[in-house]
Amino acid sequence: MRDIKEKILHHEYPKMKLPDERSLSEIYGISRSSVKRALDVLVQQGIIFKKRGSGTFINPLYLKNRAMFRYEGSNLGITDSFRLDGKKQGIQLLNYRVIPASKEIQQDLFLNENDYVYKIERLRLIDEQPFMIETGYIPIKILPSLSPAVLQKSIFNYLENAKGKQVTRSYLTLTVEPSNTADQKLLKLNENEPVGVMAGVFFLDDGTPFEVSNMRVHYKYMRFNTFVSVGRD
Amino acid sequence: MRDIKEKILHHEYPKMKLPDERSLSEIYGISRSSVKRALDVLVQQGIIFKKRGSGTFINPLYLKNRAMFRYEGSNLGITDSFRLDGKKQGIQLLNYRVIPASKEIQQDLFLNENDYVYKIERLRLIDEQPFMIETGYIPIKILPSLSPAVLQKSIFNYLENAKGKQVTRSYLTLTVEPSNTADQKLLKLNENEPVGVMAGVFFLDDGTPFEVSNMRVHYKYMRFNTFVSVGRD
DNA sequence: AAGTGGTCTAGACCACGCG
DNA sequence: GCGTGGTCTAGACCACTTT
Numbered sequence: 001m002r003d004i005k006e007k008i009l010h011h012e013y014p015k016m017k018l019p020d021e022r023s024l025s026e027i028y029g030i031s032r033s034s035v036k037r038a039l040d041v042l043v044q045q046g047i048i049f050k051k052r053g054s055g056t057f058i059n060p061l062y063l064k065n066r067a068m069f070r071y072e073g074s075n076l077g078i079t080d081s082f083r084l085d086g087k088k089q090g091i092q093l094l095n096y097r098v099i100p101a102s103k104e105i106q107q108d109l110f111l112n113e114n115d116y117v118y119k120i121e122r123l124r125l126i127d128e129q130p131f132m133i134e135t136g137y138i139p140i141k142i143l144p145s146l147s148p149a150v151l152q153k154s155i156f157n158y159l160e161n162a163k164g165k166q167v168t169r170s171y172l173t174l175t176v177e178p179s180n181t182a183d184q185k186l187l188k189l190n191e192n193e194p195v196g197v198m199a200g201v202f203f204l205d206d207g208t209p210f211e212v213s214n215m216r217v218h219y220k221y222m223r224f225n226t227f228v229s230v231g232r233d
Numbered sequence: 234m235r236d237i238k239e240k241i242l243h244h245e246y247p248k249m250k251l252p253d254e255r256s257l258s259e260i261y262g263i264s265r266s267s268v269k270r271a272l273d274v275l276v277q278q279g280i281i282f283k284k285r286g287s288g289t290f291i292n293p294l295y296l297k298n299r300a301m302f303r304y305e306g307s308n309l310g311i312t313d314s315f316r317l318d319g320k321k322q323g324i325q326l327l328n329y330r331v332i333p334a335s336k337e338i339q340q341d342l343f344l345n346e347n348d349y350v351y352k353i354e355r356l357r358l359i360d361e362q363p364f365m366i367e368t369g370y371i372p373i374k375i376l377p378s379l380s381p382a383v384l385q386k387s388i389f390n391y392l393e394n395a396k397g398k399q400v401t402r403s404y405l406t407l408t409v410e411p412s413n414t415a416d417q418k419l420l421k422l423n424e425n426e427p428v429g430v431m432a433g434v435f436f437l438d439d440g441t442p443f444e445v446s447n448m449r450v451h452y453k454y455m456r457f458n459t460f461v462s463v464g465r466d
Numbered sequence: 467a468a469g470t471g472g473t474c475t476a477g478a479c480c481a482c483g484c485g
Numbered sequence: 486g487c488g489t490g491g492t493c494t495a496g497a498c499c500a501c502t503t504t
Contacts, residue, residue: 108294
């Protein structure tokens with residue numbers, strides 16, 4: 001997959017068409033099924049598309065306008081899902097305590113009756129400008145040692161560096177709401193200025209639900225790019 | 234896949250856990266590979282998640298979020314992307330004319346200097362309730378015959394039924410804005426009630442950019458579910 | 467050690483598009 | 486008719502979790 005992607009970017013398929021799957025399987029010395037798995041990922045990323053009976057083609061738009069497609073579902077979490085290019089990020093810890101997991105959170109994180117979670121409220125800033133209020137719930141059994149110092153930085157980075165665990169997926173619901181008084185105060189909004197809300201669960205690479213998060217985002221900073229493809233139901 | 238989805242929605246897996254893949258393959262009399270393909274789609278849709286060594290679990294958030302109108306990663310287009318379970322949809326044509334494509338639209342739709350596009354403004358309703366203002370630009374050369382009658386219904390369906398072309402992908406940017414006076418009037422919003430904006434391009438299955446669209450959605454009807462996974466590059 | 471998902475294989479047969 | 490992608494099979498072996 002990596003090799004084919006490279007070749008596409010380096011224009012090594014001048015006819016905008018890939019070799020057929022059976023040839024690719026021979027070229028790379030792998031089974032056709034494996035070729036299919038690889039190509040299906042590229043389809044998902046919008047890089048190629050397949051036409052039954054005709055072949056597999058490179059999406060010209062991907063080459064012409066790579067910037068447009070570059071989210072590629074490959075950015076996740078706060079640290080890089082917002083366009084922070086070179087801007088200075090800040091985190092202000094608003095509140096932080098350990099509480100018993102509510103019924104709802106138990107359900108979302110697959111916890112038991114007597115499991116505890118951190119409740120973490122943070123204000124995120126970019127270039128001194130507050131742009132997001134984040135409320136997160138993390139099971140203490142996943143991160144038994146979480147200090148305020150760590151919470152001033154990216155929890156995801158901490159997880160990866162200190163624990164070798166990666167946050168690889170999230171299931172988020174995006175909605176829109178008028179701002180409430182807390183939003184207005186913390187995010188410096190007027191009464192008629194709204195927030196975007198991203199709420200959901202983050203998962204570790206092994207599938208463990210890791211955090212329930214609710215993010216209220218200043219509307220000017222709320223921007224979400226998505227490449228949608230039709231599913232066959 | 235359909236059967237399992239049904240069972241999930243009808244809470245027929247009370248432990249939030251599916252049978253293991255080998256059992257499913259026996260239950261349905263299919264190979265384990267086929268079970269995997271089916272489950273992988275449900276994973277992609279954020280309905281379930283898998284934990285190697287443990288099993289396959291239902292995403293509790295998915296059940297919670299089965300609210301009214303959803304725009305899912307797996308569905309596209311207006312007609313079926315919003316889950317309109319039994320509700321009556323309406324379309325009101327606000328405005329409709331042919332204009333030269335602006336520079337920006339030329340770029341987005343890969344048009345030439347002197348190409349023309351339809352500019353189509355429509356108000357969408359659900360159960361008599363207006364919920365979205367839609368402004369679309371479509372090249373006349375793709376749909377030379379577009380009548381107001383067609384515009385009262387789904388353009389995507391028309392494309393598929395009359396022209397045999399399918400809209401299979403879109404690239405959308407989601408943002409949040411305070412409502413303007415036009416929004417307030419058409420969508421029956423108060424001054425401090427916002428709209429969600431979905432703007433982007435729709436593509437045909439052969440990769441042709443087909444429509445530039447801007448959708449302003451009543452905030453109560455704006456709900457976007459997304460399952461993000463980190464790409465392995 | 468047993469159970470569960472992850473990856474991969476080598477092939478069969480089907481459905482679609484095109485010459 | 487032939488070449489192409491689509492679907493499916495029946496298994497092998499690996500990696501991780503739980504008992």
